[in-house]
Amino acid sequence: MRKKLKRFAENHSRDNIIxxxxPLYENVRGSWNSDYFKEENPIVVELACxxxxxxxxxxxAEPSCNYIGIDIKGDRLYQGSTLAMEYDLTNVGFLRTQIHLLENFFDENEISEIWLxxxxxxxxxxxxxxxLTHTRFLNMYKKLxxxxxxxxxxxxxxxxxDYTLEVLQNDFPVKNLEYTHDLYQTELVSDHYGIKTKYERIWSEKGEKIKYLKFQF
Structure with missing residues (x-):
């Protein structure tokens, strides 16, 4: 608990955590590039980062884009914030909020790409x-x-x-849908730049295949 409290305190002083x-927490909607990144680049968001x-x-991997990791857990964001600082990255920031509140922080058409x-x-x-792939969330993502x-x-x-595929094919039609039940055995593998999270490495080592899909609204 003491370690978490220390991290929470540090988060308040870190520029790469909103x-x-x-101040920006209440006013960043529609102005990420102008007020936070200070550079007009495509905005890429990772949900539940x-x-x-x-x-x-x-x-x-893509320094020509601006990246925002979103999560509600402050101690987790501390980790990402620290990593970004260690690599001296200025094109990445973190937002602490619930996913269902995204419309409070992003304007329509402000996001170029979402990763989940x-x-x-x-x-x-x-x-x-x-x-996070239920239709109520997909409708929100579509606006942003x-x-x-x-x-x-x-x-x-x-x-x-499989639930997500069913939603996309029956309840929420999209375009340019591509998917695989075994990412590392397809050409789609190039989409993720070889990045693996801790949990992905754990499950991969246990023999679990990694599933992947992408689409446009």
Missing amino acids: QPGK GDGEYTVGLAQ TFPDPRPRDRDEKRR VRKDGWFKFKTDNTALF
Whole structure:
């Protein structure tokens, strides 16, 4: 607990974390490039970014884009923030908020690309609406991502992946849908720049195949 409290205190002083109590938290909607990054680049968002290692990896791989990792856990964002600082990255930041509040922080068409990597699968039927690929979330993402933008989803959980495919094919039609149940055996593998999270490495070592899909709204 003491370690978490120390991290929370440090988060308040870090420029690459936007959270309640900081000026930009209330005013960043529609002005990420002008007020935070100070550079007009495509904005790429990672939802439920956890420790931020994927967000940081993307920022390293594509320095011509601005990256925002989003999570509600402050101690996790501390990890990503620290990693970004160690690599001296200026094209990455972190936002502490709940995913269902995204419209408070992004304007319509402000996002170029969304990544969703290894989210909580919410396996219980009563939690279906909390899955981050449920139609209520997809409708929100659609408003925020520009028309030529992409949504990219990576998971080890077969049930969640199949659920998502069913939603996209039956309940929420999209365009240019591509998918695989075994990412590392397809040409789609180049999409993720070789970035692997801690959890991906754990499940891969256990023999779990990594599922991946991408589409445009």
